[in-house]
Amino acid sequence: MKKQLLVFLLLLCAVAGWSQPAADRAxxxxxxxxxxxxxxxxxxxxxxxxxxxxxxxxxxxxxQERMEAQVRLLNNISREVRILSDDIYLxxxxxxxxxxxxxxxxxEYARSVVYAYKSRSSYDYLNFIFSAESFNDALKRVRYxxxxxxxxxxxxxxxxxxxxxxxxxKQSLLAKRTDKNRALANQTEQYNELEGQKKEKxxxxxxxxxxxxxxxxxxxxxxxxxxQLKQQIAAVVARELEAARREAARREAxxxxxxxxxxxEAVKNNPxxxxxxxxxAPPKAPAKAPAYSIYNDAERALASTFEKNRGNLPWPVDNGxxxxxxxxxxxxxxxxxxxxxxIETPSAGAAVRAVFDGEVSAxxxxxxxxxxxxxxxxxxxxxxxxxxxSVTKGSSVKRGxxxxxxASADDGxxxxxxxxxxxxxxxxxxxxxxxx
Numbered sequence: 001m002k003k004q005l006l007v008f009l010l011l012l013c014a015v016a017g018w019s020q021p022a023a024d025r026a027x028x029x030x031x032x033x034x035x036x037x038x039x040x041x042x043x044x045x046x047x048x049x050x051x052x053x054x055x056x057x058x059x060x061x062x063x064q065e066r067m068e069a070q071v072r073l074l075n076n077i078s079r080e081v082r083i084l085s086d087d088i089y090l091x092x093x094x095x096x097x098x099x100x101x102x103x104x105x106x107x108e109y110a111r112s113v114v115y116a117y118k119s120r121s122s123y124d125y126l127n128f129i130f131s132a133e134s135f136n137d138a139l140k141r142v143r144y145x146x147x148x149x150x151x152x153x154x155x156x157x158x159x160x161x162x163x164x165x166x167x168x169x170k171q172s173l174l175a176k177r178t179d180k181n182r183a184l185a186n187q188t189e190q191y192n193e194l195e196g197q198k199k200e201k202x203x204x205x206x207x208x209x210x211x212x213x214x215x216x217x218x219x220x221x222x223x224x225x226x227x228q229l230k231q232q233i234a235a236v237v238a239r240e241l242e243a244a245r246r247e248a249a250r251r252e253a254x255x256x257x258x259x260x261x262x263x264x265e266a267v268k269n270n271p272x273x274x275x276x277x278x279x280x281a282p283p284k285a286p287a288k289a290p291a292y293s294i295y296n297d298a299e300r301a302l303a304s305t306f307e308k309n310r311g312n313l314p315w316p317v318d319n320g321x322x323x324x325x326x327x328x329x330x331x332x333x334x335x336x337x338x339x340x341x342x343i344e345t346p347s348a349g350a351a352v353r354a355v356f357d358g359e360v361s362a363x364x365x366x367x368x369x370x371x372x373x374x375x376x377x378x379x380x381x382x383x384x385x386x387x388x389x390s391v392t393k394g395s396s397v398k399r400g401x402x403x404x405x406x407a408s409a410d411d412g413x414x415x416x417x418x419x420x421x422x423x424x425x426x427x428x429x430x431x432x433x434x435x436x
Contacts, residue, residue: 028080035073038436042066056413057215058323058344060208063201065322070194077187084180088173095169102162109155218410219336222324226339228366229384229418236362236373237380237425241294248294295377303377306356312435313355314399316383316419317345317406323416326429340382340420341430348408348415352383354397355434363393369407382420 046062208215293300324342328335358374358381365371371384374397387407391397406415421428 024083025080028076028083032073032076032080035069035076039066039069039073042069056323056344056409056411057208057342058321058409058413059204060201061323061325062321063197063204067194067197067201070190070197074187074190074194077183077190081180081183081187084176084183088176088180091169091173091176095166095173098162098166098169102159102166105155105159105162109159112155214411222342222410223336225366225369225385226418229371229382229420230339232362232364232366232371233373233380233382233420233422234425236364237422240361240375240380241424244294244299247296251296299377301377302357303379306376306379309356310433313433314353315343315434316352316355317343317350317415317417319350320345320417322431323409326431339427340384340418343417343419344409344413345406345415345417348387348406350406350415350417352386352403352406352417354399354401354403355381356399358397360391360393360395360397363389363391370404372403374403378424380422380424382418382422384418384420385416 042062042065046059046066295303320343322341323344324336324338326338326341328337352372354374356374356376358376360372361375361380362373363370364373366384369384370386370389371382372386372389372391374381374383383403385407386404389404390402391404397403406417408414409416419430421430421433
């Protein structure tokens with residue numbers, strides 16, 4: 001019984017060990033398909049932006065994004081190779097264990113066959129039974145012979161089942177080795193693809209370096225516009241926060257006045273000693289104002305919902321490509337600090353849409369382009385470099401509603417949108433909020 005329980009536990013552990021790699025491989029297969037789909041889309045988008053004879057920052061950003069997706073694909077394949085290698089190793093151990101078990105079963109069965117051959121005459125069986133000292137002993141000997149015969153049959157059945165399990169394990173091992181070889185070949189192919197992308201990146205970077213003067217001029221223009229935009233955003237945010245504070249102070253003053261009115265009403269309706277409070281009654285301490293937010297309930301709820309959508313906000317434009325990432329970047333000796341992300345569109349005039357419900361806080365102009373700021377509670381989304389605007393200050397907007405259209409890109413390669421997100425006066429990385 002103990003031996004059977006031990007075998008059962010070993011088989012249970014083996015099944016658990018085999019199911020986990022299978023689940024991991026299924027999950028990685030789904031992840032790989034998603035990455036491959038993303039790579040195809042990135043390739044199509046790069047083909048569009050690379051039609052320009054001049055290299056652009058958008059091309060470089062597109063190549064970089066493709067390379068990042070390619071690295072994720074390679075990491076996925078490498079994990080699959082490691083899982084397959086571990087699975088092959090464990091399967092080999094299990095196959096060897098089954099083979100040793102089969103050899104042991106065959107030896108035991110051979111000994112039982114030899115013993116049965118030596119005791120094959122009916123006289124030996126009868127002599128074994130009738131040599132019993134009592135009737136009960138004879139019955140025990142009959143049961144023993146029957147059990148021994150059934151044991152030999154079960155031995156043969158176990159041998160056949162073990163041999164079938166070995167054959168099945170061999171076929172499974174062969175399939176896993178085939179899968180591993182396929183994965184290794186795919187890994188080599190993807191490495192070659194990554195090397196080709198690196199060469200393409202070096203080519204575009206070299207071409208951009210040859211356009212360094214023109215690029216410096218473009219970045220200087222953008223930097224000047226960014227500084228003006230920062231000042232405008234700071235002024236709007238400060239104005240909105242001050243208005244919110246004044247409104248919160250008004251609400252708090254109303255709350256305190258209402259509390260005093262209720263207190264006076266309570267004294268009037270509950271007179272003591274001719275409408276006067278007893279002289280012995282201790283004076284009441286003034287009511288302590290509780291801590292309060294400068295935002296009302298609707299604004300707090302909107303900000304909370306906005307936060308819950310982090311990573312799931314839609315892109316503000318269709319067919320947009322990231323050309324300059326958020327924050328500090330360096331390109332061929334040119335340093336710049338982007339307050340948001342710069343998005344390229346195939347052409348100027350592309351529709352720009354609100355990424356979330358809110359209220360338009362400001363519509364401003366910077367040179368010949370315009371900016372729309374939308375408030376979402378304590379969050380602000382900013383859409384800059386617009387050729388025209390279709391909303392006005394104070395109007396409510398819904399997610400996906402058109403705000404205007406993109407103006408031309410600095411390098412003239414198409415349309416361009418500067419998109420920013422602020423948490424009050426603190427800027428955020430829009431890439432971490434948008435869904436990819």
